[in-house]
Amino acid sequence: MNVLVANLAGVKIEADGSVKHYIKAGSRWPMTIGTSRSVDYYPFPFWLAYASALLKRDTKAHVRGLDGVVLDLTSEELFSEIVARKPGLLVVELTSLTLEEDLSFLARIKAATGCAVVVCGNYATVTHRDLAARAEAVDYVARGEYEMTVRDLVNALVDGADLSGVAGLTWRKDGEVAENPARPLLADLDELPFPDRDDFPATIYPDFTLYSPCINILSSRGCPCGCVYCQERHVMYASPKYRVRSGRKVAEEMAWCVERFGARQFYFDDQSFVVNKKHVLDVCREIKALGLTTPWTVMGDAMFVDREMLEAMAGAGCIGMKFGVESADASILKAIGKPLDLAKAKQVAKWCKELGIRTHATFCMGLPGETEETIRKSMAYMEELEVDTAQVSKAVPYPGTPMYEWALKNGYLATTDLARFDGMGDSVMSYPGLSNADIDRWYALFSRRVARKKVLKYLFEPGQSFSIMAEMVRRKGVASLAKSLWTFVRRAF
CATH class of the missing domain: 3.20.20.70 (Aldolase class I)
Known part of the structure; x- marks a missing residue:
């Protein structure tokens, strides 16, 4: 089984050419930020990265990760990426901010690839029964702390086992919504592998x-x-x-x-x-x-x-x-x-x-x-x-x-x-x-x-300020520093 763990697209180009840049998985709250194809804040999607690493360690599936936000992908660009990878199972987080757009996108992915879809995250946890009942694009909802739930689901699917034993899972069984018992919080965090920093590129999340x-x-x-x-x-x-x-x-x-x-x-x-x-x-x-x-x-x-x-x-x-x-x-x-x-x-x-x-x-x-x-x-x-x-x-x-x-x-x-x-x-x-x-x-x-x-x-405090600005120039260039300084001055005065 090919499994793709993905942070859905972060860039939306409006009809008038303006840009919305969405921050999704990894953030304490979903938001739009920035007016260009590149912004200076990308939270690391820990839940997805831990899930990807755990699947790679504990299942027989072929697992890859993909972050449409940090890669500045539009929905169309992400669609092409996902279709090319031919997943049998797609694992994503949903956010309330882009819910309907994301569900529509997932429906297109299912139609193009035939994959099953697992949704996770805060909003999916709150609305798990509704999503399982009404969202045709959604096959499974992994509630709460979801890495172990997704791992157990993948192993059950690979082995052809009964999904009723997968704690923390909401799904459709015989046309009805089935809500499996809640999964206890992981007692020993040292059981987790290090998060996947290869497919979720470690060095580009400032x-x-x-x-x-x-x-x-x-x-x-x-x-x-x-x-x-x-x-x-x-x-x-x-x-x-x-x-x-x-x-x-x-x-x-x-x-x-x-x-x-x-x-x-x-x-x-x-x-x-x-x-x-x-x-x-x-x-x-x-x-x-x-x-x-x-x-x-x-x-x-x-x-x-x-x-x-x-x-x-x-x-x-x-x-x-x-x-x-x-x-x-x-x-x-x-x-x-x-x-x-x-x-x-x-x-x-x-x-x-x-x-x-x-x-x-x-x-x-x-x-x-x-x-x-x-x-x-x-x-x-x-x-x-x-x-x-x-x-x-x-x-x-x-x-x-x-x-x-x-x-x-x-x-x-x-x-x-x-x-x-x-x-x-x-x-x-x-x-x-x-x-x-x-x-x-x-x-x-x-x-x-x-x-x-x-x-x-x-x-x-010019000494401290100089070191910060020098590092910004090293990372992003003089033009970026000048733009940032002008933005601060304009906001302040």
């Missing part, structure tokens, strides 16, 4: 990249927090359980990536790298034990770290940390389930600065309880926070999250058209006293403040 090539890596899964907008917490895992890989396994993967791909940096794209102090210290100890000197950055959280942890991270090569603030209003933080101490976040930023760890803080507008006053408070806090860079986004309540159910019940959705639930699009949240148009207007102002902070940072 994210928090200071030195290229930067390799994305995971050391854990899950998060104990219950943030109401988080799809992974409430859909993919449906659990507060936090699971970790062994420090030795993580360090061995890093060493392998340095040798195999020439990695000059790593980015730990965990939901939060810093939840478990023992785990963090274990990873740092093993990195040093293997003599690794490649710098690394992490997605973290100010609420979990302390000075000792940050010192260990810096000593093992950590040079950057992202962390979410979301809002500077304590009542909003409580409402969304994020136990962040705002004073501690300021302290963490100072510690990082002292230790040479660059910081990037993220904010989110339009969360439950948002008002013009809370937005002003968050903007003021952002400007006081001693971080190197920041970003602001708009809250999007995706199906399956508590925020979606709450917004739907209370009439706070400006639209229920999921094609408009775009992490970089117009706001879909609308409150009494703060409409979706108001949120968009405040977002534009907040974004200018964020850009201004970055420009001023570059001006007043």
Whole structure:
């Protein structure tokens, strides 16, 4: 059996010639970004890459991976690629943002190749019974944490076995929707192989990249927090359980990536790298034990770290940390389930600065309880926070999250058209006293403040700025640097 694991096309060229670039698998939320055939942000599709690697290791199938997003393929270009590979089984993730287009595309693929289709991911998990019942292009839905489910499905198909024993699978049996029992979360993450970085090219996924090539890596899964907008917490895992890989396994993967791909940096794209102090210290100890000197950055959280942890991270090569603030209003933080101490976040930023760890803080507008006053408070806090860079986004309540159910019940959705639930699009949240148009207007102002902070940072810290710009020139050329600088200045002023 030929199996193709694919991230569906990321480029759509409109009738007027304009370009939409979709970010799909690997992102915490689906979005459109960029106005050209090439953008500077591609999250690594970990779920698909792990599934591909597991299928290659544990099945008799011939398995290939293909990322239509990072390769900047249109649907027509991806269609030709898939048809040429003649898959018997196609494994993809669906997103709510491009659902109908993707289902139409999959129907064309089935008609051209006769392949069976497995759909996975957040939206497929939430709507698994509906997809199995109404979407003729869909043969199977692998729910939640899906790598093992897809592996067991492929082995059952190859062996001609009964599919009723494949945990986590929804499918059609004798014309009726069959929902197999849920699959327990994988207890030992060390059982997984390293993700497939050959068919999903390891060196071309920039994210928090200071030195290229930067390799994305995971050391854990899950998060104990219950943030109401988080799809992974409430859909993919449906659990507060936090699971970790062994420090030795993580360090061995890093060493392998340095040798195999020439990695000059790593980015730990965990939901939060810093939840478990023992785990963090274990990873740092093993990195040093293997003599690794490649710098690394992490997605973290100010609420979990302390000075000792940050010192260990810096000593093992950590040079950057992202962390979410979301809002500077304590009542909003409580409402969304994020136990962040705002004073501690300021302290963490100072510690990082002292230790040479660059910081990037993220904010989110339009969360439950948002008002013009809370937005002003968050903007003021952002400007006081001693971080190197920041970003602001708009809250999007995706199906399956508590925020979606709450917004739907209370009439706070400006639209229920999921094609408009775009992490970089117009706001879909609308409150009494703060409409979706108001949120968009405040977002534009907040974004200018964020850009201004970055420009001023570059001006007043020329040494650090020069090294960043030199690396950008090395990666993308002088023209790209000039374009980026002009964009920042224009946004700021």
